[in-house]
Amino acid sequence: MRQGLSNEQACRIVGVNPKTGRRWRNGRNATGKDKAAPPAHAVEPPHVRGRYLSGDERICIADRLGEGASVRLIAAELGRAPSTISREVRRNAHPGSGAYRPHAAQARADARRARRRGGKLAACPELRGAVQAWLMLEWSPEQISRSLRRQFPDRPEMQVSHETIYQALYVQGRGELRRELTRALRTGRAVRRPRRRPDQRQPRFTAPMVSISERPAEADDRAVPGHWEGDLIIGKDQKSQIGTLVERATRYVLLVHLPAGRDAATVRDALAATITALPAALKRSLTWDQGSEMELHHQFTMATDMPVYFCDPHSPWQRGSNENTNGLLRQYFPKGTDLSPHSPEHLAQIAARLNDRPRKTLGWETPAERLAKLLATAS
Structure with missing residues (x-):
């Protein structure tokens, strides 16, 4: 099965019943006279770590749930919080049967992930016109932002932060404000100059300083x-x-x-x-x-x-x-x-x-x- 074969195909090659193959792979709970048995080869948790659960982690969760492992044990093996595993199973299990299938869970998580929205200035022509008019009067983006809040206190769609205005002016591909409006800013720069980080400071003196x-x-x-x-x-x-x-x-x-x-x-x-x-x-x-x-x-x-x-x-x-x-x-x-x-x-x-x-x-x-x-x- 690690080579990509299904359970039925692998069992046919080995010469056992598919049910036996699943019991070997997933282990067996105690039922009647039959004692519980661990899986023949324990599933190794994937060495993947990020903000979101990966597909490999979801496969590991499904396998360990099939083996009867608890949520806390799975969380410890993956290095995640128990609430993360519990929330993942609750959100992405099959809505009808309640079964947790990793590939379907990955698809549901991808579908819910936020997509980039259009810019606020592009979505509201009235807001864009007001910002452009004030920029032509050589107002700074912060002055424009504060004036919009005072003039339209009950209209959130007519309020925008000064950083959004800068982004609309300087970021390529947004196209929300005319590029020539950058000349109305006090700096007059056509390209935004980032602040220098402490580790990028140039030496202050010609002769090297001793810290x-x-x-x-x-x-x-x-x-x-x-x-x-x-x-x-x-x-x-x-x-x-x-x-x-x-x-x-x-x-x-x-x-x-x-x-x-x-x-x-x-x-x-x-x-x-x-x-x-x-x-x-x-x-x-x-x-x-x-x-x-x-x-x-x-x-x-x-x-x-x-x-x-x-x-x-x-x-x-x-x-x-x-x-x-x-x-x-x-x-x-x-x-x-x-x-x-x-x-x-x-x-x-x-x-x-x-x-x-x-x-x-x-x-x-x-x-x-x-x-x-x-x-x-x-x-």
Whole structure:
């Protein structure tokens, strides 16, 4: 029968009664004096898995039902939920006899499967005309969608989502809206440009960035001083800035004077001058976000022998100490104020205030005290 022969043909070749052949293949329930017998060769469940039951799975269900297997046992063998098997047998069994025939069940399931409907804009000329008229007035699809809901609150056939309008404009073969109407959109694109997924982002800098995931483990546990986090705080109208550096183990703060701007070369030189003045034990690594001001990070590393590690996009918690310190600094540099009047001497005074302030996270030691203690231990 595995070669495609029917039960009668196979039994004729073997030389047994067709009823005996069915008993060999399907097993036998206990009746009277006859004991129950399992099938001669158990049916192996098909190795098919998907959202819908396959034809092979339906054949397995029919065979196992004929052997007297329970719904839960069949479900376990197929790796399906018992409710899936129960619902399949209830829906697709023969309406008269109640017998479950796999090929007929497959045909019933295929007949019930949803088919693609025609587009809403193609089915309703009035809706299509209203959308086209508003597009000619250079309304956006979202404005059109919201206006249709307000103008026709009791007519669902006159309501459409903005995505449906975009699909009708851009998807080939739909033909629900004239293609030239794309010129009325603000972008003016004739082809829709998909959003780039995170795994398809282009490198931000010319020199390869080193991810924060490659930063040494000693920086994560804050046991060794010399690992810094950096950022910029921006002043009024994006026209002034101050660089901030925070040492992870001690929360020691350094402020970088940036009166000439925040282009990559200016930030590189200012950071290098600040880091070069530190002892060698405090120059282990620098962690920064992916801001354009660090485009020349490789040149900074060459000048200071200090590697730069970059945080993941939109992950400020990876520089938590620096973010917290920036919040403390806003007491002295409020948002919306001009930061250019602050001199290097004034920045040093503000940093000294923070470094001499007891911190709960340090057991009420000051950053300056903790730094001196760690440096003494290291020496």
